[in-house]
Amino acid sequence: MPELPEVETTRRGLAPLLEGRRVTGMTVRQARLRWPVPAGLPDAITGQTIRAVDRRAKYLLFRTPAGTLILHLGMSGSLRVIPGQQAGACAVPPGRHDHVDLRLADGSCLRYTDPRRFGSLHWCTGEPEAHWLLHRLGPEPFDTAFDGDRLHRLSRGRRTSVKAFIMDSGIVVGVGNIYASESLFRAGIHPGRPAGRVGLGRYRRLANAVREVLAEAIAAGGTTLRDFTASDGRPGYFAQTLNVYGRAGEPCPGCGRSIRQRRIAQRSTWYCPFCQR
């Protein structure tokens, strides 16, 4: 489900509800997620106060004095806070896919839902950046380390498609399947072009396009295709703004000719073969 804008939307919704709150307990109903939920996690986090809700790539970081809960939403994960006044802690009966509850001292409850179970939870007592899942990640798209020069430098000699390249989390984080298609459209680059055969000028345009698309999607509260909702239950509105994603056969907003769909990098990809070269 979530790419960077959806994770950031979730983070912004959760932070004011969680920061400063003490964890009074954790219930794990389903520990078999993308990675097993550590057996010691409930004991480790209970009694801790959440100091900050941060994000690195598509990971949410719930920081406490004793350690950090690292959470990834996978393809279908979501988080929401159930308010305390709803007849006591977590009185809302858990559904089939409500795998984890984090209870808080004010009676509210952070509930993790994930039908496909590609998400994961980890406990990290050191620097989260050094965690094995995070330590090889490239720069954030809004970091100055991410620019066209970096894309150009790292792509020399690479024969993989520029789409696969821009989705590689070691190159830049946060660009998933929706925003890869959208960014490449905006930059006028054909998604199937070999990464090593894209010049510096076009990579500068692509870096700008990635930042613009992600920023606009965050401002719109993310993209709701099927079921994404922010932690307050509201959908994101960026879907209306999508230029090519999911629009096979529709007219290209640039030239009016038909948008094409093809599998590139093992994922469905949408593009305009005339505007993108």
Added chain:
DNA sequence: CCGGACGCCTGTCGGC
């Protein structure tokens, strides 16, 4: 090192 395929899961949708 690189690039591509695979697998982890459940839900939904289109075609027959």
Added chain:
DNA sequence: TGCCGACAGGCGTCCG
């Protein structure tokens, strides 16, 4: 209506 395959917003691992 029912069945079946294809596909879905991610990503670590494995193999050639």
